[in-house]
Amino acid sequence: MTFASHAFPRVLETSIFRIGLDDSDKAHLGSLGFILRRYPPHAVISRQGDGEDRIFVIHSGWSCISTDLADGERQILDFPQKGEFVASRAFEGEAPESFTAQTELMVFEAPAKAFVAGLAHSPSLAGVLLGAVARQRAILVQHLTNLGRRSALIRTAHLLLELGVRLEKANAAKKYGFECPLTQYDLADALGLTAIHVNRMLRELRERGYLEFRHGSVHFLNREGLEHFAEFDAGYLRLPGET
C-alpha cells in the first residue's frame, strides 16, 4: 500500500471520474499505476514537442496548459482543477502543448499506455473517459467562443465564473468565491489580452459591483447579475450523467 493507493480513491470522489463507475471499476482504475507526485511552482511538467506518454489527475494546486508561440508569447488553453485529468496528446504522438505548474502542484501520474490498454478491459471506464473528453472539449469551445466573439469585459467575467463553478464541483470553492493565485499576466495569456487591459477590466467589474479580485482571491458580489451580464450558462460544465 503506497501513499498513492491511499490518496487516489479519495480524490476520485470529487473528480471527473466520480460518476458512472462502480467499485470494481474504481479498483481497476487504482491498479493502473497512478502515483502521486509533487512539482514545485513554475515546474514545466511536459513541454510542447515532447513525446509524451503520461496522463495526470490533479490532486491539488494550480497549473496551466498552454501553447508557446515563436515570438515567446503563449496562449493559455486551460487551468485544470482538482479531480480533472490532463492528457494533452497522450493517446499517441507528440504533445502540441505545454503543461506547467503555477503553484506547488500535486498530481497523480500514470503511463498513458497502461491507461489506454486498461480501457479495453473496462467498457464503463472507457465511457466515462469519453464523457470527460467531451467536457474538456466543451470547455475549450467556450474559451474559443470567448476569444472570437465576446468583449474583453465579458470574456474576463466569463472565465472567472467558469473557474468558480469548476472549483465548486471539486469542493474547492468558498461560499462567496474562491482562492485564485493567478497573476494578471496569467489571465491575460488566457484571455488574449494584455495584462494592463486585464487590470482595467477587473477594475470595471469591481466598479460595477460584480466582483472583487484582490490578494489572490475572487469574491463575487453579485453573482446572478454577473452571470446574466456575461451570458454565462454553466450547462457546459455538467458531466454526462450529472444532474
Add this chain to the structure above:
Amino acid sequence: MTFASHAFPRVLETSIFRIGLDDSDKAHLGSLGFILRRYPPHAVISRQGDGEDRIFVIHSGWSCISTDLADGERQILDFPQKGEFVASRAFEGEAPESFTAQTELMVFEAPAKAFVAGLAHSPSLAGVLLGAVARQRAILVQHLTNLGRRSALIRTAHLLLELGVRLEKANAAKKYGFECPLTQYDLADALGLTAIHVNRMLRELRERGYLEFRHGSVHFLNREGLEHFAEFDAGYLRLPGET
C-alpha cells in the same frame, strides 16, 4: 447491400479512420449502421441544445460547426472535411454546438449509442477514435491560439493553409490550391473578425503575393513563403501513426 454499405468503405480509405484498422475492424465499422444521407445547402443538421445522439462522417460537401450567441452572432468552430467525423457531444448529453450544411452535403450517419457500444468489442477502433479525437482537439487548440494571440492577417493565412492541408489529406485539393465555397462572412465568423476586415486581409495577402481567393477557389502563389510568414507547421494535423 444498401448504397451506404458500398460507399462507406470507399470513404474510409481517405478518412481519419484509414490508419490502424485491419479488415475485420473495418467490417465491424461497416456493421454499425452508417447510412448515407443528403442535406441541402444551409440545412441545420443538429442545433445547439438538441439532445443529439448521432455521429457523422463527411462524405462530400462543406459544413460548419458553430456556437450561437444570444445576440444572433455565431462563432464557427470548424469546417469538417471529407473523411473527418463529427460528434459534438454525441457521447451523452445535449449538443452545445450546431452543425450546419453550407453546400449540398453528403454524410454517413449512425446512432451514437450503437457506435459507442461497438467500441467495447473493438479495442483498436477505440484507439483510432481516441486518435481522431486528439487530432480534433489539436485543430481546436490551434484555432483558439489563432484567435487569442495572432494578428488578423496571420490568422486568416493560417486558416487557409490548414484547410489546404486537410483537403490534401482527403485527396480533395488541386495542385495549387483548393475549391472553397465559403463566403467572407463565413470566414469572418470563424476568424473572429468582420467580413469587411476579412476582405482587407485577403487583399493584403494577394498584394503580398501569397495567395488569391477568387471565384470560390483558393490559389496559393507562394506557399512556402506563406507558411513561414504565418508560422504554420502542419504537424498538428498528422494522425497518430501517420508518417
Add this chain to the structure above:
DNA sequence: ATCGGTTCTTAACTTAGATTAATGGCGGCC
C-alpha cells in the same frame, strides 16, 4: 532596515480592427 524583483495600478498616446455607408458584380427568377 534595505534592496531588488514581481505584481498591481494608472495615465497618455497609438493602432488594429469595428462600424457605417455606398457602389458594383453576378446569378436566379418573374
Add this chain to the structure above:
DNA sequence: GGCCGCCATTAATCTAAGTTAAGAACCGAT
C-alpha cells in the same frame, strides 16, 4: 430583359484594446 438579393469591394470614421511609461505596493533575501 429587368428586378432583387447576396456577395465583394472600398473609403471614412470611430473605438476597443495595445503600447509606453512611471509609480506604488508587496515580498523575500541579504
